[in-house]
Amino acid sequence: MTPSLSPAQMSARIVRYGELRPCKTAFIDAHTPGSDQKENFTIIGGGVSESPDQHVHINDTPGFNIGAAGQPPKCRNSLHSHRTAEVFFVLKGRWRFFWGRWGTAGEVVLEEGDIINIPTGIFRGFENIGTDYGMIMAVLGGDDAGGGVIWAPQVIEDAKDHGLVLGDNGALYDSHKGQDLPEGVAPMPLLSEAELQSFPEPTTAEVVPHHVARYWDLMALADRQPAKVIGADACLRDRPGFEVDFLTRGSAPDAAETHDTHTVLMPMRGHWRLTWDGGTDVLNPGDTCLLPPGLPHHVAPAVTGEASLYRVRATDDPAGATLRT
Structure with a gap:
């Protein structure tokens, strides 16, 4: 259900x-x-x-x-x-x-x-x-x-x-x-x-x-699709028990998404409209939102201007961060 x-x-x-x-x-x-x-x-x-x-x-x-x-x-x-x-x-x-x-x-x-x-x-x-x-x-x-x-x-x-x-x-x-x-x-x-x-x-x-990872590098990488920041195949290749993505105006999803793990949304710049099965709200820089698994939701910039957001999702990996040289 x-x-x-x-x-x-x-x-x-x-x-x-x-x-x-x-x-x-x-x-x-x-x-x-x-x-x-x-x-x-x-x-x-x-x-x-x-x-x-x-x-x-x-x-x-x-x-x-x-x-x-x-x-x-x-x-x-x-x-x-x-x-x-x-x-x-x-x-x-x-x-x-x-x-x-x-x-x-x-x-x-x-x-x-x-x-x-x-x-x-x-x-x-x-x-x-x-x-x-x-x-x-x-x-x-x-x-x-x-x-x-x-x-x-x-x-x-x-x-x-x-x-x-x-x-x-x-x-x-x-x-x-x-x-x-x-x-x-x-x-x-x-x-x-x-x-x-x-x-x-x-x-x-x-x-x-x-x-x-530098902000303006991520802004460029996330121009058309979310940038993978931390993860097995991300900019910072690691498996610390969670993965981090970076979204911008150009890479915000077009339709609602559903994830099978908990998802945390953390806006960096701009105001982001969150829509889910049950309502809508606006997330601002510095806000933190915890979405449960299985909840269809959509997030996109609510106004014009610079917009960026970090998204964190749980994984089954061990909760450590390996020193890479």
Whole structure:
């Protein structure tokens, strides 16, 4: 039986950019100078937040998680690693991504619309190097996003000096709020030097060609048909548990489509009219829409001008991102 959704039911599956609820204490570096102005957003799925204060907009997970990070100029996210894929595209601003044990192995600057598929198993961080508040949208592989974050040792040590301790249960404890580690909970152990040796230190030349796609290149590729951005046969050839396509005015589908997996629509530029069996609505830049499997739907630009949209669909692949050189 083909599913249908009422406008109210679809509204509950759309998270509007202007209604995002930030958390400023999501991670261990929330008090560390230089990182203490971050805002983290958990849009679809529980993500990897370490704080009970994190609001989750849509609890269902379609095989991956969707989140976002908002930061003022000169604010950075500290070095960490994930066990599953972490993909970012820049919604607003100008961002520097860096990686390696000390963040010095390599780096790349991304502009609005650019996308990066960061390999699992390397330390990475990012900072807003623009002049205004910036926002990056994130796709994390797996329903549980790999079970959390692995922090570089210096991040944990710096956080302790500013009142935050991460327990070995994955929860944060804030001395600013009078919190101590509960009985039976030990501090998260630091990675040993032997363990740190297993984290790769790829150069910029090794990462960028295989893990970064530029917005205007994708606009050209998607002139007449959707551009395959991440996937087995895509620009960034990988199988991280989801695939990413890029649509423009010229490659928007002519007729309704039906997919047998969950589909997430994330407009980058322009206003997109979504029509489905049950109603119609408009998606704007920064909005996130979760479509269920089997729902016939059609999406197309609603007004004239530049229009682009990232589309994410679940796959049966493992939820990791392979380092390709």
